[in-house]
Amino acid sequence: MSPPSSPPTPQDGQPLPAPPGPSSSNLGALRRILPYIPALIPLAITVAIVLVLVQATHFENFGRSFWSFNAAQNGILIYVVGSFLTSVPALALAMGIGLAVAIASAVYMPGWLASWTDPFVDLLSGIPSIVYGLWGYFVVAPYFKADVYPWTTTYLAWIPGFAANRTSPSGTGASVMLAIVILFLMILPVTTLLMRDALRSIPKDLWESGLALGATRWEVTRRVSIPYCRRGIWGAAFLGFGRAMGETVAVFMVIGQIPRLPTNIYDNTSTMASLIIAEVDTAFEKSSVGYQTLHFLAELGLVLMGISLAVNVAGRWLIRRTFTEVAGV
Amino acid sequence: MSGTALAAPALAASDDLRRDRSGGVWRRTWFDRIVGWALPLTVLVAVIPILDLAYWICVRALPSFTLATLTTNPSGAGGGLYAPLVGTLEILLLATTTAVAFGLIGGLVTAEYLDEAGAGVVRVTANVMAGIPSIIVGLFGFLAFVLAFGWGASLAAAGVTLGVFMTPYVFRATDLAYASIPPHIREAALGSGARPIQYLLRVATPIALPQVLSGVFLAMAIGVGETAPLYLTTSAAAIPPSGLFVPAGALSLYIWEDFQNPLPGAVHIAFEAAFLLLVIVVGLNVLVRLIGQRARRRLEGLFQ
Amino acid sequence: MSGAAPVPSGPVVAVEKLSVTARGNRKLLDGIDLDFAPRSLTAIVGPSGCGKTTFVRSLNRMTELTPGLRIDGRVLYLGQNIYGRSVNPVVVRRRMGMVFQRPTVFPMSVFENAAFGLRLVRASEDEVDSAVTEALQRAGLWEEVRANLDGPALALSGGQQQRLCIARALAVRPRVLLLDEPTSALDPAATQRVEATLQRLKEEIVLILVTHNVAQAARVSDRIAFLHSGRLVEVGATGEILERPREPLTMQFITGRV
Numbered sequence: 001m002s003p004p005s006s007p008p009t010p011q012d013g014q015p016l017p018a019p020p021g022p023s024s025s026n027l028g029a030l031r032r033i034l035p036y037i038p039a040l041i042p043l044a045i046t047v048a049i050v051l052v053l054v055q056a057t058h059f060e061n062f063g064r065s066f067w068s069f070n071a072a073q074n075g076i077l078i079y080v081v082g083s084f085l086t087s088v089p090a091l092a093l094a095m096g097i098g099l100a101v102a103i104a105s106a107v108y109m110p111g112w113l114a115s116w117t118d119p120f121v122d123l124l125s126g127i128p129s130i131v132y133g134l135w136g137y138f139v140v141a142p143y144f145k146a147d148v149y150p151w152t153t154t155y156l157a158w159i160p161g162f163a164a165n166r167t168s169p170s171g172t173g174a175s176v177m178l179a180i181v182i183l184f185l186m187i188l189p190v191t192t193l194l195m196r197d198a199l200r201s202i203p204k205d206l207w208e209s210g211l212a213l214g215a216t217r218w219e220v221t222r223r224v225s226i227p228y229c230r231r232g233i234w235g236a237a238f239l240g241f242g243r244a245m246g247e248t249v250a251v252f253m254v255i256g257q258i259p260r261l262p263t264n265i266y267d268n269t270s271t272m273a274s275l276i277i278a279e280v281d282t283a284f285e286k287s288s289v290g291y292q293t294l295h296f297l298a299e300l301g302l303v304l305m306g307i308s309l310a311v312n313v314a315g316r317w318l319i320r321r322t323f324t325e326v327a328g329v
Numbered sequence: 330m331s332g333t334a335l336a337a338p339a340l341a342a343s344d345d346l347r348r349d350r351s352g353g354v355w356r357r358t359w360f361d362r363i364v365g366w367a368l369p370l371t372v373l374v375a376v377i378p379i380l381d382l383a384y385w386i387c388v389r390a391l392p393s394f395t396l397a398t399l400t401t402n403p404s405g406a407g408g409g410l411y412a413p414l415v416g417t418l419e420i421l422l423l424a425t426t427t428a429v430a431f432g433l434i435g436g437l438v439t440a441e442y443l444d445e446a447g448a449g450v451v452r453v454t455a456n457v458m459a460g461i462p463s464i465i466v467g468l469f470g471f472l473a474f475v476l477a478f479g480w481g482a483s484l485a486a487a488g489v490t491l492g493v494f495m496t497p498y499v500f501r502a503t504d505l506a507y508a509s510i511p512p513h514i515r516e517a518a519l520g521s522g523a524r525p526i527q528y529l530l531r532v533a534t535p536i537a538l539p540q541v542l543s544g545v546f547l548a549m550a551i552g553v554g555e556t557a558p559l560y561l562t563t564s565a566a567a568i569p570p571s572g573l574f575v576p577a578g579a580l581s582l583y584i585w586e587d588f589q590n591p592l593p594g595a596v597h598i599a600f601e602a603a604f605l606l607l608v609i610v611v612g613l614n615v616l617v618r619l620i621g622q623r624a625r626r627r628l629e630g631l632f633q
Numbered sequence: 634m635s636g637a638a639p640v641p642s643g644p645v646v647a648v649e650k651l652s653v654t655a656r657g658n659r660k661l662l663d664g665i666d667l668d669f670a671p672r673s674l675t676a677i678v679g680p681s682g683c684g685k686t687t688f689v690r691s692l693n694r695m696t697e698l699t700p701g702l703r704i705d706g707r708v709l710y711l712g713q714n715i716y717g718r719s720v721n722p723v724v725v726r727r728r729m730g731m732v733f734q735r736p737t738v739f740p741m742s743v744f745e746n747a748a749f750g751l752r753l754v755r756a757s758e759d760e761v762d763s764a765v766t767e768a769l770q771r772a773g774l775w776e777e778v779r780a781n782l783d784g785p786a787l788a789l790s791g792g793q794q795q796r797l798c799i800a801r802a803l804a805v806r807p808r809v810l811l812l813d814e815p816t817s818a819l820d821p822a823a824t825q826r827v828e829a830t831l832q833r834l835k836e837e838i839v840l841i842l843v844t845h846n847v848a849q850a851a852r853v854s855d856r857i858a859f860l861h862s863g864r865l866v867e868v869g870a871t872g873e874i875l876e877r878p879r880e881p882l883t884m885q886f887i888t889g890r891v
Contacts, residue, residue, distance in 0.1 A: 035438035036447065041431050042497055043454035049461065049469040056472050097374050104368035110700070117372045119618070124375050126614045127382065128554020130581045131603045134588055135382045138389070138596070185378050192375070208695060209737040209798065213750040214727035214805065216361035223749070227740045239460070246462025248557040249585060273464045277557050280471070294472075301468045305461065312460030316453060344808075346713045346720045346728070352754025358723055 053305065056298035066299065071259035074296045076303065078259050082269040083304075085262065086176060086251065087244035090183035091191075094240050097184075098191035099233070105192075106199035107221055118196075125189035133253035136182045141173030141254060144181075149173075149266055161264045174256040177265040182254050183244050191240040194319065198232030199225055231318045238315030242308045248273040272304045383607070390604035393597045403567050403583070406592035410602055415569040416577035417609075420488045421553050427492025428499045428548055433541070436503025441529065452504065459497035466494040467558035475562055484570045484577035487563035494558055495548040502544020506537035506624075511631050536631070539624035543617045550613035554606055556581040580606045643712070644668040645808055645839045646692065646729075650706035653687050653696060653863075661687045663863040664706070669809070674835035676850035676871070677843045679860035680886065685843040688860065689811040692841065693729040694722040710809075729809040730802030735818045736794030738786040738801075743778050746786045746797055750805035764804050771837070772800035773830040792823025796830060809839040816849065828853050847887050851875055859883045 068075035101121060105114045149164070157163040202225050210220030226233070256268025257278050270278070282293045342348055401409030439451045470490025480486045510533055518528040563576050565586045570577035580602040587599040646669040653662040662684045669675055677685045690696045692708055694715060707714045715725045727750065738746050745752075747765040756764070769775040774796040778789070786797055795815055802810055812831070816824040831853050834840060844850055850857050851871060858868040859882070867880045878884045 035442035036451075038434040038437075039439045039443060039447075039451045040454070041435045042458040042500055043451075045431070045493055045496065046454065046458045046461065048473075049465065052469050052472050052477075053465075097371055100368050100371040101375060104372060108365045109369055113369070117369075117376070120372070120376045120379055123611070123614065124379055126550055126554075126610050127379070128556070128581060128606055128610060130554065130556040130584045131382070131386065131607060134584055134599060134603050135385060137588055138600075139381070139385045185375075188375060203737070205733045205735055205737045206739070208698065209731065209733055210739070210749075211698065212693060212695060212726055212731035212733075213753070213801065214723050215749075215753050216357050216723060218361040218364045219357065219753055223752070224739050230740075242460050242462075246460075246464065248462070248464040249560075253588065273462060273557075276464050276468060277560060280561055297468060298472065301465050305465045308460055308462055308465075309457060312457050313453070315460075316456045344711050344728070346710060346715065346717075346724050349724050352756075354721060354724055354754075357753070358721055 050302070050305070053298045053302045056294060057302065058295045058299075069261065076272070076300055078261055079270055079272040079275050079300065080303070081261060082255075083245055083271040083273070085269065086179045086183055086255070086271060087241055089180045090187060090244050091237060091241050093180070093184040094187045094191045094244075095233075095237055098188055098236070098240075099195055101188075101192045102195035102199055103221055106196050107217055107225075121189050121192050124185065125193070129186065129247060129250045132182055132186055133250035136178060136250060136254040137172070137174070140182070141178055143173075144175070144178055145173030149175075149177075152177075153266075164264060164266055172256075174254050174268060175266045176255065176262050176269055179251050179255040179271075180265075182250055183247055186247060186250065187240040187243045190243050191236045194236035194239065195229070195233055198229040198236070201232075202228055235315045235317075235319035238311050238318065242311040242315065245271075245304065245311070246273055246308055248277050252277055272300055276300060276304075386600060386603050386607060389597075390600040394601055394604065398601055402569075403578075403598065406587070406590060406594040406598065408567075408598075410580065410583065410598070410605060412567055412569045413565070413578040413580045413583045413602060414605065416484070416563075416566065417553065417579045417581075417606075419484060419570060420491060420559065420563070420577055420579055421549060423484065423488025424491035424495055424552055425545065425549055427489050428495035428552075429545060431492070431496040432499030432548075433503050436500040436505075436541075437507055439500075439504045440507030441533070448504075448508075452501075455497050455500045455504070459501065461494075463494055463555050464557040464561075466490060467561035469493070470558055471561040480574055482562060482564045482576050483574045484563065485573040487559050487577060487579070490558045490562045491552050491555060494555065495552045498548035498551060499545055502547065503537075503541050506540035506544065507533060509540075509628060510536050514631060536627070539620050539627070543620040543624060546613050546620065547617045550610050550617065553613070554581060554610055556585050560585060580609075644709075645671050645711060646841075647709040647712075648692070648706070649709065651688075651691060651708060652705040653684070653691055654703040654705070656701040660863050661702070662691065665860075665865045667858060667865060667868060669839050669841060671808075671839060672836060673856060674831060674840040674842060674854045675856045675858055676854035677841065677858050677860060678845065678847060678850050678886070679866075681845060683860045684863040685845075685860055686813055687863075689731070689813055689841055689843050692809070692811055693726045693731055695726075695731065697722065727805050728807050729811055730805070730807040731811045732795070732798050732802055732813065732815045734814045736791055736798055738789070738794045738797055740787065741785070742783045743786045743789070743797060744782040747800045747804050749801055764806075765800075768800040768804035769797075771803050771830075771834065772796045773826065773833065774800055790823065792819050792826055795819060795823070795827055799827070799830060799834075803834075807838065809841065810834065812840065812842045814843050814845065817845075824849075847875075859886060861886070 065073040065075055067077060069077045071078050105118060105121075109117065152162055153164040199221075206224060206228065207220060210224045211217070215223070251271055252274035255270065255274060257270050257274055258268040259270045259275070260268070262269040276297050279293055279297055343351065398409045399414065400411055402412045403409065435451075435455075439448050439455075443451060467490060470486055470493065474480050474486035474489055475482060478486075514532065514536070515528060518532045519525070523532065559579050559582055563579070563582070565582045566576040566578040583602040584599045584606070587595040587602075590596070590599075648665055648667045651662055651665040652660060655661055665688065667675075677688060679685050687696065691704060692715075696702050696704060704716060708716060710725065710728060713720070715722075739749060744765060747768055748761045751761045751764055766775065769778065774793060777793060778784075778797075786794065789797060795818075799810070799812075799815075816827050819827065828849065831840060831842065835853075835855070842850070842854065854871045856868065857871050857874040859866045859874065859878075859880075861882055867874065867878060867883045869879075874883065875887060878887065
């Protein structure tokens with residue numbers, strides 16, 4: 001058991017000693033500050049993105065009509081609700097199934113089996129959004145329409161939102177439910193990977209001392225491992241949620257893209273991200289009042305970016321370390 | 330009690346390993362076993378969709394997929410995918426160049442030249458940037474490059490925008506690669522009289538390079554499938570780009586443009602493009618895995 | 634959870650021809666025969682890599698967690714082979730507690746740590762309360778933590794954490810406690826307290842202490858078993874082994890030459 005099981009944390013980043021020679025204090029200060037110029041490029045780009053978006057807004061638009069359900073007057077609340085309505089259930093599914101897969105892989109599967117199934121989960125995250133969308137639109141949507149919706153309306157109608165009062169308006173099978181399922185599949189690898197890494201980082205001693213007390217593997221997992229990984233699990237939830245909120249083209253293709261509040265899970269709606277891509281065509285058109293749509297999209301983009309930044313900062317703070325390069329989580 | 334004849338005749342129930350059923354041992358053990366069988370089955374939730382997706386993309390793309398698909402330009406709702414394929418590769422080349430230019434040096438100095446507190450802050454910013462949705466980056470590219478810089482919908486705007494999106498992945502991979510070199514290697518190198526720059530070029534870089542490369546390939550795999558940033562910064566041109574400032578088509582754009590096109594040939598084009606895209610993405614991911622595994626094994630060797 | 638049954642007359646644990654083989658036919662343990670009488674503290678000593686840890690881990694079937702190990706021979710607990718068919722390792726491990734090299738407290742309160750084994754079997758609150766108090770007293774930790782039972786266990790010092798681990802193992806009233814170098818991560822003062830606890834406990838149950846430290850074995854044990862390359866070289870009363878070892882290897886080890 002020689003190498004550490006988790007990637008080494010960045011070690012003491014002492015600056016390299018300056019080569020011997022005459023070095024005034026000015027030069028020393030320069031030496032210390034200079035590396036920050038390339039190191040802060042990500043921050044600079046992030047700030048640039050915010051500034052460009054801010055500059056493209058019309059601040060007077062951030063008024064009452066902006067924070068309303070009136071889509072015709074560029075109210076955004078329908079899209080905010082649409083985003084949450086799809087992302088939250090997708091996240092709940094991805095956390096539940098993700099935890100099950102992570103426990104299976106980290107606790108129950110023999111190593112050789114896990115090394116066969118893990119790549120499937122990783123690969124799931126590599127599939128481009130647009131391919132998910134295509135598959136969802138042409139394969140899953142007709143299947144849902146023909147087989148799944150009749151079943152759920154018959155047997156699950158007691159769940160609020162599952163009873164059908166009309167069929168999916170677009171007639172293609174696109175629906176809130178389909179968007180949730182596709183989003184779930186897209187963020188499943190994110191949550192699974194992060195939780196799997198957290199579970200694998202449990203010290204061997206701690207795991208064994210649970211078993212040595214006469215606990216079963218399940219009992220140690222539930223009573224020791226999961227409390228031990230609490231932060232990592234919350235971090236996975238935040239990062240998965242950020243992913244789901246930002247998903248654009250796949251959601252557009254399976255949600256029906258109609259700006260209205262859904263009345264049940266077979267209905268169509270729209271999300272913030274999918275609206276941006278849907279409206280870009282009109283953004284190119286300069287009307288008599290200038291790039292009106294463009295201002296709106298920049299404003300909507302700022303709201304979306306604010307949410308994803310908040311969620312990501314929280315998630316990163318909880319996880320502290322980046323374990324996972326695969327899948328770019 | 331048959332097998333325990335050697336023991337004292339009066340073995341208390343709590344000392345009898347076989348008869349002991351206290352505290353629901355039987356129930357607890359069986360529950361654990363059932364969980365052990367049931368939980369691995371949940372992996373099917375990930376495996377079945379991926380197989381189904383691969384199956385349907387192949388079934389709908391391959392019958393019409395010929396060599397001509399790769400060598401002819403699209404025309405109307407038919408033709409091949411030569412232009413978008415070339416466009417994808419050119420956009421990806423430009424994007425990778427941009428991302429490496431922005432991310433590589435930054436990641437390197439973060440790992441090698443910043444103190445712990447500074448590096449911590451920088452890492453947070455890189456992680457936060459990695460969380461910006463691609464549609465936002467696309468909107469930024471549209472506002473900045475297409476409109477403000479006046480590049481129009483073009484290869485340049487698409488490449489740089491996608492490069493901005495890929496930057497944090499390259500940055501983090503480089504940082505991680507250099508930061509995970511064990512400290513004793515650096516101490517040994519500097520202790521034996523190597524100058525810092527010699528350590529960096531002759532010792533650290535050969536160790537870190539495979540991991541950096543695998544990070545770059547990963548960024549490419551993530552970038553190549555992106556649609557939203559490209560849709561906002563270029564358009565689905567039917568011929569390969571003749572310069573930086575003309576539109577360049579891309580595979581993902583063709584899927585996007587064609588999936589709702591009622592003409593019968595259009596859907597074929599979409600599936601063929603999806604098939605090509607999947608091949609590229611899976612190929613890049615396999616590359617990431619192979620290089621990453623070798624890099625890890627080498628790094629583990631250094632810890633012994 | 635009634636009190637422990639009367640102490641039996643014969644050995645509590647009897648090891649018969651125990652061999653543990655790793656992949657590639659590498660013998661980690663080779664034909665060990667050793668008995669453990671009630672109320673005793675046996676120190677297992679030997680150079681690192683001699684199989685001490687493997688030995689105690691095979692007494693409560695922890696060796697099964699390492700893939701690829703083959704176990705031959707028998708380990709009898711009150712005359713019953715713990716490796717026998719239809720013997721559940723969960724049951725075995727409740728009878729033989731284990732303490733590890735580093736303190737392994739769980740991320741929960743002091744009280745819940747000590748109550749862990751009892752919660753598994755859904756003991757009543759009264760049972761849990763009395764068993765936890767008793768276990769903390771037996772581990773010599775009660776006075777230090779009684780005011781702060783609901784505080785996080787990770788806030789305790791290293792020595793306190795290790796005694797909490799002992800209390801956690803004692804709370805399910807095992808007859809045997811296996812200790813795998815329990816003081817190797819502790820400072821001298823904390824080590825002394827753990828040793829005092831062990832000396833009290835050996836009046837009650839069977840203690841099997843793995844240590845690489847001959848001085849510690851001399852301080853606390855009644856009996857020393859010396860392992861070398863997976864074989865039991867010599868076993869005898871502590872005083873005799875230290876003063877008049879029969880085997881030259883033992884002599885070399887206790888004088889620090891192996």
